[in-house]
Amino acid sequence: MPHPYVLLSAAVSLDGFLDDTGPERLLLSGPEDFDRVDEVRAGSDAILVGAGTLRTDNPRLLVYSAERRAARVAAGLPEYPLKVTVSASGDLDPDAQFWRTGGAKALYTTDKGAQRLRGLLPADVEVIALGPDVQWRAVLAHLGDVKGVRRLMVEGGGQVHTQLLRQGLADELQLVVAPLFVGQADAPRMFGPGAYPPGRMRLLETRPVGDVVLMRYVPAAPGTGALASAADRRWLEAACDLAAQCPPSRTAFSVGAVIVAADGTELARAHSRESGDPVVHAEEAALAKLDPADPRLPGATVYSSLEPCARRASRPAPCARLIVGAGVRRVVTAWREPDTFVRSADGSAVLAAEGVEVVVLPEYGDRAKAPNAHLLPPSGRVADRG
Ligand SMILES: NC(=O)c1ccc[n+]([C@@H]2O[C@H](COP(=O)([O-])OP(=O)(O)OC[C@H]3O[C@@H](n4cnc5c(N)ncnc54)[C@H](OP(=O)(O)O)[C@@H]3O)[C@@H](O)[C@H]2O)c1
Ligand SMILES: [Zn+2]
Known part of the structure; x- marks a missing residue:
C-alpha cells in the first residue's frame, strides 16, 4: 500500500501563531470548528502529533461525537482512529492523557528513545524503533504498509508540520485563521524559517466556520517547480x-x-x-x-x-x-x-x-x-x- 494521504491541520492567530507562551493551551478555534475537527478526525484512520505538542498540550485526540464513533464502528472501523506520535528523545510523560484514552496508539522513535521508555508506557502502546533517527518517509511507509492507514490527519505542532511540508510529504493543508492576536515574538509559529517547495499552493476551498475561516490548500512538491503534490x-x-x-x-x-x-x-x-x-x-x-x-x-x-x-x-x-x-x-x-x-x-x-x-x-x-x-x-x- 502506498503512503497514506497526509492532511496537515492547524489553527493560527491573525499574527500567525499556533499558541501563546503561557502554560495553558491557547484556544484558537470556536465550538463550530472543534466540531469540524472532530468530523475530520472521525474520517481519518490515524491522528498524529509531535512529542512537543504532547508535552505542552497533553491532548487526548479523541472523536468526541458518539454518533461519529458509532458510524465508524458500523463501517467496520475501530471506534477511535489510531493515535500516533513521534519523538527522537523518548522524553514523554507515561501518564499523559494521550496514552490513557481512546483506542490504539503507536510511537515512532529512535532506538535510544525506545530504550529510555522501556517498561514505562502502557502495555497496549506499540513502540516502533526506527534506528538512530526517525525519517518521515519510514514513518509513513510503516503507517501505510503495516498499520493499513490510508488517511492520516496531522494535528501539529509547528515542527512536524514544517518537516512534512518541506519534504513534500503533505497532500493537503487545512488551516484555520482565528480572529485574535498573540503578539509575542517567541510564541510557536506554524511554519519556521527555511526553504519551502517553490510555487504557489493550490486553493481547494475557503469556508467560514463560526468566527474562524478554514482554508484548504494542496501544497506544491519540492523540486518540480510545478504544482504537484x-x-x-x-x-x-x-x-x-x-x-x-x-x-x-x-x-x-x-x-x-x-x-x-x-x-x-x-x-x-x-x-x-x-x-x-x-x-x-x-x-x-x-x-x-x-x-x-x-x-x-x-x-x-x-x-x-x-x-x-x-x-x-x-x-x-x-x-x-x-x-x-x-x-x-x-x-x-x-x-x-x-x-x-x-x-x-x-x-x-x-x-x-x-x-x-x-x-x-x-x-x-x-x-x-x-x-x-x-x-x-x-x-x-x-x-x-x-
Ligand atoms: N494551533 C494548533 O492548531 C496547534 C496544533 C498542535 C500544536 N500546537 C502548538 O504547537 C506547539 C508545539 O509545537 P512544536 O513545534 O514545539 O512541537 P511538535 O511539532 O508537536 O513536536 C516536535 C517534537 O516532535 C518530535 N519530532 C519531530 N520531528 C521528528 C523527527 N523527524 N524525528 C524524531 N522526532 C521528531 C521531537 O520530539 P523529541 O523532542 O521528543 O525528540 C520534536 O521535539 C505547542 O505550543 C502547541 O500548543 C498548536
Ligand atoms: Zn486519447
Whole structure:
C-alpha cells in the first residue's frame, strides 16, 4: 500500500501563531470548528502529533461525537482512529492523557528513545524503533504498509508540520485563521524559517466556520517547480501501472488514466483498449464511466500516463477535447506524446488554450514508456517535442 494521504491541520492567530507562551493551551478555534475537527478526525484512520505538542498540550485526540464513533464502528472501523506520535528523545510523560484514552496508539522513535521508555508506557502502546533517527518517509511507509492507514490527519505542532511540508510529504493543508492576536515574538509559529517547495499552493476551498475561516490548500512538491503534490505522484504512478495492463498493440500506445476528485476520492480509472474495445483511449474510457453532470468533475484531476491526445482518426473527439468538455480543469501526465502516430499532436496546448492546468512530471516518463517500448526507436530516445 502506498503512503497514506497526509492532511496537515492547524489553527493560527491573525499574527500567525499556533499558541501563546503561557502554560495553558491557547484556544484558537470556536465550538463550530472543534466540531469540524472532530468530523475530520472521525474520517481519518490515524491522528498524529509531535512529542512537543504532547508535552505542552497533553491532548487526548479523541472523536468526541458518539454518533461519529458509532458510524465508524458500523463501517467496520475501530471506534477511535489510531493515535500516533513521534519523538527522537523518548522524553514523554507515561501518564499523559494521550496514552490513557481512546483506542490504539503507536510511537515512532529512535532506538535510544525506545530504550529510555522501556517498561514505562502502557502495555497496549506499540513502540516502533526506527534506528538512530526517525525519517518521515519510514514513518509513513510503516503507517501505510503495516498499520493499513490510508488517511492520516496531522494535528501539529509547528515542527512536524514544517518537516512534512518541506519534504513534500503533505497532500493537503487545512488551516484555520482565528480572529485574535498573540503578539509575542517567541510564541510557536506554524511554519519556521527555511526553504519551502517553490510555487504557489493550490486553493481547494475557503469556508467560514463560526468566527474562524478554514482554508484548504494542496501544497506544491519540492523540486518540480510545478504544482504537484505527493498525492499527484501516487495517482500518476497508478496511471502508469494501468498502462502496463493494456492489451498489446502495434498501432496505438498503451496508456492508463485515473480521475480523482478534489478531496482525493477516486472517481474512475481505465486503460487503453479495455473491455474489448480495440480503439478506446484510457482518458476517454475513464470519462465514459462518469455521469457528465457529476458535480465533482470541475474540481477533479485527470492523471494520464501519456499526454491526452489532440487528434485521432478513430473517434470524432480527441481526449483533450473530451476533458475540456467534461469541465475538468487539471491534468497531470508523465510523458508528452511523441510523433509516432500523429505529427505534432500537442494535447497540452489544446488543454492550456482552454485554461486547463497541465502538469508534466517527467520523472515518471520511463514508467509511462515501458509498455510502449516496441513503438519507440530502439535507442529508447523518442523524438519528443518540448
Ligand atoms: N494551533 C494548533 O492548531 C496547534 C496544533 C498542535 C500544536 N500546537 C502548538 O504547537 C506547539 C508545539 O509545537 P512544536 O513545534 O514545539 O512541537 P511538535 O511539532 O508537536 O513536536 C516536535 C517534537 O516532535 C518530535 N519530532 C519531530 N520531528 C521528528 C523527527 N523527524 N524525528 C524524531 N522526532 C521528531 C521531537 O520530539 P523529541 O523532542 O521528543 O525528540 C520534536 O521535539 C505547542 O505550543 C502547541 O500548543 C498548536
Ligand atoms: Zn486519447
